Amino acid sequence: MTTPVLELRGAARVHGSGTTAVHALRGVDLQVAAGELVAVMGPSGSGKSTLLAIAGGLDTATSGEVLVEGVPLSGLDGSGLAQLRRRAVGYVFQELNLLPALTAVENVALPLELDGTRARDARTAALRVLDELGMSGLAGRFPDDLSGGEQQRVAIARALVGERRLVLADEPTGALDSVTGEGVLELLRGRCDAGAACVLVTHEARLAGWADRVVFLRDGLVVDEARAEVLA
Amino acid sequence: MSVKHGLLALLCEGPRYGYELKSAFEARTGTTWPLNVGQVYTTLARLERDGLVARDGEDPEGHALYRVTATGTREVEDWWSQAVEREAPPRDELAIKLALAVGLPGVDARDVLQRQRTATVRALQTHTRKKKALPAGDTAASLVLDALVFAAEAEVRWLDHCEARLSRARNGAR
Structure with a gap:
């Protein structure tokens, strides 16, 4: 069997201790294979964002295990985790966090440069992704000169640059209108179809409709799953 | 229709x-x-x-x-x-089912909600796949599938709302 790109084994996250302990995640098992888009839905406080943070090494499970491409995150030290976050994992958040002083292509190239890639190579890779997302004409623009939808696509390009195998997206369509939001999902879907694994946290069922599987969380536990039917 | x-x-x-x-x-x-x-x-x-x-x-x-x-x-x-007239709502089995599930001993309304949510999301996945499979530029067919997608999404939102209300009621909040 192929190693899943992401695997959670009984992953739990407790904040605080004793009587005031908050169980954000209570032992979640989840596997996401290459090429798969998995959506996570659930009410506020059900553990969706915690699951995503733990999956990407931004937060640590208090028990259980998280593996990215078969590597247990608990076995990595600070620099190992940082390297994983720069190279293998791409994040898309509702807050775009684009740097206003950098152009679109510079924003996209930044993670590669931080990881030691030569500036010229990083720029070439960034331009390639922007081109793939139909954004090459906007590469030289600053974030303030881009529409909300364009900024979101730049943020996605930044999450995808350098062939990330795992893309984690938390409410990635934010306040975008429905058609632009759908475009964002099409991009993520396309990336999965090209071999990436993607976990999408959303409260919008319409967006979850793009996923191969939809996992439902309640009170920190997986309570159900919807699998897409294969069309005849 | x-x-x-x-x-x-x-x-x-x-x-x-x-x-x-x-x-x-x-x-x-x-x-x-x-x-x-x-x-x-x-x-x-x-x-x-x-x-x-x-x-x-x-x-x-x-x-x-x-x-x-x-x-x-x-x-x-x-x-x-003219605008399309929506008739008086037909008897809605789901709404009736949920209304009866609340407070009935031995029935967990949250489970009833979740089963429906899963089924509706699965339908949404199917509509979305059909939409993705349409030839580029087939706007008419895409609009029809969008109607089904948005209707299903509205149902999920309603189910979410019901669940939030149930949780509040359970916690004794008003």
């Missing part, structure tokens, strides 16, 4: 025969609402009786062609100009 107005609108583009109308209707609406050809001919007979369409000879293969009359054209224009 007004098959009558659908067929009249298609005939405004030019004369057609029954099977041709069936195919055109299904192609335009992304085969979401298949028509049987008997239904098409019954509707055409009624429209002819009411003076909204008339026979218009035959095509080279001998199919009886129908065209829209002036009255029929006015009927279609009225249709475009």
